[in-house]
Amino acid sequence: MTEQPDLLYPPEERMAAPEPPPEEWLPTVEEMAESLTGFDELAIEARFGKSVTDLSPTISMRAMTFITNRRGGMNDKDAYRESMEPTLKMITAMFRGADQDGDQDGDSEGKG
Numbered sequence: 647m648t649e650q651p652d653l654l655y656p657p658e659e660r661m662a663a664p665e666p667p668p669e670e671w672l673p674t675v676e677e678m679a680e681s682l683t684g685f686d687e688l689a690i691e692a693r694f695g696k697s698v699t700d701l702s703p704t705i706s707m708r709a710m711t712f713i714t715n716r717r718g719g720m721n722d723k724d725a726y727r728e729s730m731e732p733t734l735k736m737i738t739a740m741f742r743g744a745d746q747d748g749d750q751d752g753d754s755e756g757k758g
Contacts, residue, residue, distance in 0.1 A: 672742040675703075678710035686713050693726045707737050707744060714740075 673681075682690075682698065690709045691697050701709055708729045715725035729737075738744040 670742065672740065673710075674742050675707055675710055675744055678713065678741070679706070682713065686716070689713070689716060689722055693722060704734060704737070707741060711737060711740055 679698065687698055690701075690712065693712060694701060694705065694709055698706070698709065711732075712725050712729035715728050716722065720728065
């Protein structure tokens with residue numbers, strides 16, 4: 647018996663992954679940090695064990711992802727898990743200008 651094709655959607659629509667947003671729509675880590683409220687800062691400190699200013703660059707990106715998830719309606723536990731499970735490559739793709747070292751626009755802290 648041959649398998650019937652799904653005629654409701656063409657194959658390219660059934661198999662295509664959603665397109666990521668254009669990079670210009672993405673915030674930078676700095677823009678996200680500037681948008682933090684005091685409540686956001688307290689939530690980061692509670693979940694990450696350090697103040698925002700004491701986090702490493704890559705953990706800062708995860709903290710900003712945590713806040714994005716909270717603002718999207720997740721509870722803190724789920725938002726934290728969703729910010730820690732993705733690979734670093736996936737996290738950096740969420741921010742404009744972030745590279746694999748967590749730097750913005752290729753500028754390293756303490757250099758230049």
